[in-house]
Amino acid sequence: MLKRFFSAMSGVALLVTVSAGAFAEARIEQAWLRAVPPVSPSMAGYFVLVNDTDQPLVLTGANADFAGMTMLHDTGTDGEGRRSMSHLKDVTIPAGESLAFAPGGRHLMLMKMKSVPEAGETPKVCLAFQNHADLCGAFQVRHNEP
Amino acid sequence: MLIAGAALLLAACSEPARELPVNTRLGGDFTLTDYNGERFSLSSLNGEVVILFFGYTHCPDICPAVLARVSQVYRNLKEQGEADQVRPVFVTFDPERDTAQHLREYLPWFKADILGLTGELSAIEKVAEQYGVVFIKEDGGNGEVDFTHSDYIYLLDQQGRVRKVYPADFNIDEVVADVKTLL
Numbered sequence: 001m002l003k004r005f006f007s008a009m010s011g012v013a014l015l016v017t018v019s020a021g022a023f024a025e026a027r028i029e030q031a032w033l034r035a036v037p038p039v040s041p042s043m044a045g046y047f048v049l050v051n052d053t054d055q056p057l058v059l060t061g062a063n064a065d066f067a068g069m070t071m072l073h074d075t076g077t078d079g080e081g082r083r084s085m086s087h088l089k090d091v092t093i094p095a096g097e098s099l100a101f102a103p104g105g106r107h108l109m110l111m112k113m114k115s116v117p118e119a120g121e122t123p124k125v126c127l128a129f130q131n132h133a134d135l136c137g138a139f140q141v142r143h144n145e146p
Numbered sequence: 147m148l149i150a151g152a153a154l155l156l157a158a159c160s161e162p163a164r165e166l167p168v169n170t171r172l173g174g175d176f177t178l179t180d181y182n183g184e185r186f187s188l189s190s191l192n193g194e195v196v197i198l199f200f201g202y203t204h205c206p207d208i209c210p211a212v213l214a215r216v217s218q219v220y221r222n223l224k225e226q227g228e229a230d231q232v233r234p235v236f237v238t239f240d241p242e243r244d245t246a247q248h249l250r251e252y253l254p255w256f257k258a259d260i261l262g263l264t265g266e267l268s269a270i271e272k273v274a275e276q277y278g279v280v281f282i283k284e285d286g287g288n289g290e291v292d293f294t295h296s297d298y299i300y301l302l303d304q305q306g307r308v309r310k311v312y313p314a315d316f317n318i319d320e321v322v323a324d325v326k327t328l329l
């Protein structure tokens with residue numbers, strides 16, 4: 001009886017593993033927005049994009065209904081400690097890898113704000129791809145890096 | 147040599163209130179416009195320790211992070227009852243968009259009594275030069291203006307002299323401790 005139960009269980013476990021493999025997916029993790037004053041003209045978003053699919057993913061942009069314009073940006077630092085932002089046309093995440101957008105580097109730049117979400121809110125932001133359906137996530141607005 | 151170095155290190159450790167050297171190459175008084183639209187001279191803050199930093203409010207990645215960290219320094223000092231003679235001062239290098247009024251609306255949100263300064267671009271350029279700050283206006287694409295800029299933070303003593311310069315990712319506790327050595 002017990003033995004049959006266990007073999008049934010391992011069957012279930014096997015099934016789960018297989019289905020996870022079959023539905024290998026891309027997902028957004030640790031998504032957040034830097035809290036800024038309500039009069040701010042822009043906001044930065046950060047996240048980790050996990051590409052568990054078997055294709056490279058080409059991230060091309062994002063959209064959020066509270067921002068009139070969004071861009072992918074990279075903050076670079078030169079040899080003399082000067083920072084500048086540049087526009088990334090697209091970013092490729094190889095199959096099976098993940099890529100972080102983090103402060104002081106790649107970030108989602110939200111501009112032409114219709115409203116500025118406050119700390120504690122979790123507005124929806126969608127990432128757009130050249131070769132994948134939009135991925136949407138709840139981006140937590142917070143004062144500090146998680 | 148190694149032993150001497152270690153001894154030096156030990157000496158430094160056992161002396162918690164080590165005096166910060168005066169940086170004679172950077173800094174100096176200047177006059178800009180404060181967020182109330184009044185002319186403001188740095189020297190009017192003599193007698194207070196100043197945390198001076200530069201940026202612009204249209205910058206969403208580094209600048210709000212620095213503002214948040216400087217604010218945290220101030221609030222930590224306040225909690226310890228040590229903030230009465232301390233003043234964070236923010237200088238914009240984007241006077242076109244960072245008007246006195248915009249700074250007056252933007253800065254109080256950080257709850258750190260940050261004084262905002264703007265002014266004529268030429269005056270701001272002069273201040274930047276005094277402090278070794280570089281900023282270059284650039285087209286950020288889609289009609290947005292961005293700046294390439296250095297993002298150091300300056301600790302000034304009661305006479306407005308530069309006593310320490312920090313990178314943007316400074317350690318909050320370190321700055322709190324340094325401020326206290328000047329009080």
Ligand SMILES: [Cu+2]
Pocket residue numbers: 073074085107108109206207
């Ligand atoms: Cu940006």
